[in-house]
Amino acid sequence: MQKHEIAHTVTSIIADQVTGDFDRIQALITEQPDISLDLLGIDELEHFELMMNIEEAFNIDISDQDAESLITFGTLIEFIQEHL
Secondary structure, eight states, X not given: OOHHHHHHHHHHHHHHHHTSOHHHHHHHHHHOTXXXXXXXXXXXXXXXXXXXXXXXXXXXXXXXXXXXXXXXXXXXXXXXXXXO
């Protein structure tokens, strides 16, 4: 899977989870590709839910330790790409 495909899927997951507004989330990511997940509206509880949704969408495992380090959109995309 290409990096842009991963990014699109993750953007959709975040948009569905937080606002339902894909275009708004996409615009924020385009402006700042390594934006912090909390700036996208992901709080601590939602972060856990996001990791579960990503595990399901990409059929990967994310340890609690890894999840704690995945705090930006860019690091999350890189992690997924490395674990596919």
